[in-house]
Amino acid sequence: MQTNTELLPHFWYVATPSHTLARGAMLPVTLLGQQVLLLRDKAGAVSALKDFCPHRGIPLRHGKFDGCEVECCYHGWRFDMAGTCTSIPSLLEDDTMDVRKIKTGHFPCVEQDGLIWVYPATLSEPASPPPAMPVAMPRGFTHVTSVAMPCHVDHAVIGLMDPAHGPFVHRSWWWRTAKSIHAKSKQFAPRPFGFAMVSHKPSSNSRAYKILGGDRTTEIQFQLPGLRSEHITIGNHHVLLLTALTPIDETNTVLHQFAYTSIPLVRALFPILKIFGRAFIKQDLDIVVKQQEGLRTHHAPLMLIADADTQALWYYRLKKEALAAAAEARIFENPLKERTLRWRS
Ligand code: FES
Ligand SMILES: [Fe+2]
Incomplete structure (x- = not known):
């Protein structure tokens, strides 16, 4: 039979097991052809950024993450957990440019049942949370x-x-x-x-x-x-x-x-x-x-x-x-x- 080989971006995917992402760490993954940078901040919250610096395109994974913000390795632009730019080191102190208008973009990301789920569609938001398991698992998978x-x-x-x-x-x-x-x-x-x-x-x-x-x-x-x-x-x-x-x-x-x-x-x-x-x-x-x-x-x-x-x-x-x-x-x-x-x- 002829089959449709398209991928399905409008679903939640398991990006990685929770234990593979420590506090203050980042983990690059590829999901449905897209480069995604998983981050876990110092408080334990997770997020999934587009692994791409909007300045000149280098993947952010090559930079540094201090548990709060990622710093691009090329010119030091910094991005918070939501992918919003917070600082451009080359700007003069009296520069009025609003750096927060610059964003690398992020994907919906949820940690649930010991799994980190990412929704990789770029043009839509998920209609519901990641699938619930049939039993409660306080310690996760x-x-x-x-x-x-x-x-x-x-x-x-x-x-x-x-x-x-x-x-x-x-x-x-x-x-x-x-x-x-x-x-x-x-x-x-x-x-x-x-x-x-x-x-x-x-x-x-x-x-x-x-x-x-x-x-x-x-x-x-x-x-x-x-x-x-x-x-x-x-x-x-x-x-x-x-x-x-x-x-x-x-x-x-x-x-x-x-x-x-x-x-x-x-x-x-x-x-x-x-x-x-x-x-x-x-x-x-x-x-x-x-x-x-x-x-x-x-x-x-x-x-x-x-x-x-x-x-x-x-x-x-x-x-x-x-x-x-x-x-x-x-x-x-x-x-x-x-x-x-x-x-x-
Ligand atoms: S390419 Fe990222 S700061 Fe320039
Ligand atoms: Fe099998």
Whole structure:
């Protein structure tokens, strides 16, 4: 099928895990092709400036940040946390120029649940805050890993929601074996900006679930632009896994993986569980690298088959609606309906 490879700037993206930005530090990131300079001031507040000096264009990341203002490395112009110029050293004392009219610009930036979110659209403001998680997490997410994937975000998203690759890509003694493949039937329902595989008992063939014990339900959600969450309840307790895909540009994407649990024992095991999580993500990364070998020379449309690839088809429908809604300046209307999908995996 022919697909639209446009990126979606009118959404919040995970720019970086909170712990990667210390007080008084700056961190340059690229989001949807734009250079962004993340800052955290001395009081702990975060902001996201355009990483560009409006004087003569040098990226501000090459300058200095004193925990209050960034000083450009070229001529020392200074900018506050909102990107407003506060001083031009070359001006004479009696100069009447209003330096505060000079701005480098900034992006909406919010810190929430241990994540720093940025809204990279330049011509619009976000209509709502970054997505809320299904449970309150006073201590925020634990960061599992962030990996650079050398592919367009669409391929990363489709890989994330692809149910048929598990027994092949993630084959291992501790997760899936070749013999574990069987027919599945799952109920799906629309959710804000996406859909969910609705609450069910986790598959009996996944050993990691068996270890958890207790009465369990799982809901796996996908929402635009590239967020997948897996919410497991065990009695009154919660486990929440979040995968956030953030496009760097048209051909590179960062996958951020986070985990949260209210179960102290599982939290204590996080350092070990992270090793398994990273091994799992490495398998996805390796397959993406191999896929790019093929896609570099192959330009014909790819095949998406029902029902194993139906979630990928839904992603493209959601994306089409998001682009249309943004172009027509109207509210996004979820085009998906409740459905059962069946496949073997
Ligand atoms: S280029 Fe930044 S101060 Fe001149
Ligand atoms: Fe995978």
